[in-house]
Amino acid sequence: MPEGVVVREASTDILVPETHSLHGPGKKIGPVFFNRQMAFNRDVSVMLLRTLSKSMTVADAMAATGSRSVRIANEVPGTEVVANDMSPEAVEYIDANIKMNSLSNCESSNCDMHSLFTERSFDYVDLDPFGSPAHFIQSSIRGCRKKGILAITATDTAPLAGAHAGKCRRRYQCEPIRGYMCHEGGLRILMCTIARELAKFDRGMTPLLSFYADHYFRTYVRVEEGADAADRSLGSLGYMHYDPSTLERSISTLSDSEHRLGPFWLGPLHSKDVLASLSSEDTSEERRCVKMLDLWRNEIDSEVFLYDMSELSSFTKMSPPKIDDLVDELRMHGKAAKTHMSPTSFKTDLETKDVLGVYRELSDRMMAAKNSV
């Protein structure tokens, strides 16, 4: 039995090395990686899998201590889980965790994920590497059965969100967007990359749930079979242009060469049906799941590229009203809702000039009310 401490997440006990990350991006600091902050990410996997299917084969391609594998095996009835990691030290923790939770539906595997997926395929493939998933997406697709689900985490936030644009170009062949829309842009670049890799296999995708949280991006997509599905997914890719002198955003198809940023996935981030069926009971960070579920369900998924309150206040040089007040006011003219990307961001179907008009009017009213006190 390897040495460590036992952490409890929901109804599962997990043995992890005593030295482990409490938060931040995926960096190995103990003998085997474990990050407490990723409990939310694991909660979401359990919540989603519970709603999707009664029986399902699951591969946790890079399982480390097996924390996600044993949670799924223990908390999602009907799952048969393979917890794989190429590190023999990791497999010692996986075996200990399977034993500690008395799981008969979870087996450990000590393979390079590339070879695992040339030999076996699964209904659900989870990919959670250190940093970029780019090198591993093709093999994950190979390991995913017809109409299976790919769940992919990217912790290389700096390249995807434009802080290291060169690395983003090399890993993803995309031009990232910096500034207020960087996290939405990063998530959409990750999704674009998955769609492009799937297309090579004549497969397309339907996103079930996709988000940015803490230091990482995460997307769950259902794989669709056939060249038509691949073409439809490629049809959801495109570029965007941002004009900081007006705040105007515009998007274009892959064949439009004028727009420079991207390509991005411009389709929906979530499936409305899946969001409606999710319920967050029994999770270790229940309040966080409830809050995020509420944001995901309400955000306007038909619109791409959010606005941020700081963007509007620095552009107009006018004090920002409360975001809730602005969203309420925008709703009198069209659709508007906050997004999960940041507490100061929202999406709307109004034109930029109208967003600015409503903002200015509200800010003026707010200042007038303050001065009259």
Ligand SMILES: C[S@@+](CC[C@H](N)C(=O)[O-])C[C@H]1O[C@@H](n2cnc3c(N)ncnc32)[C@H](O)[C@@H]1O
């Ligand atoms: C970020 S950790 C995974 C964390 C884990 N999913 C969790 O929730 O705690 C990445 C893991 O991938 C493993 N790994 C790296 N390359 C691999 C490969 N080619 N095949 C299988 N495992 C690999 C590493 O040994 C490491 O344990």
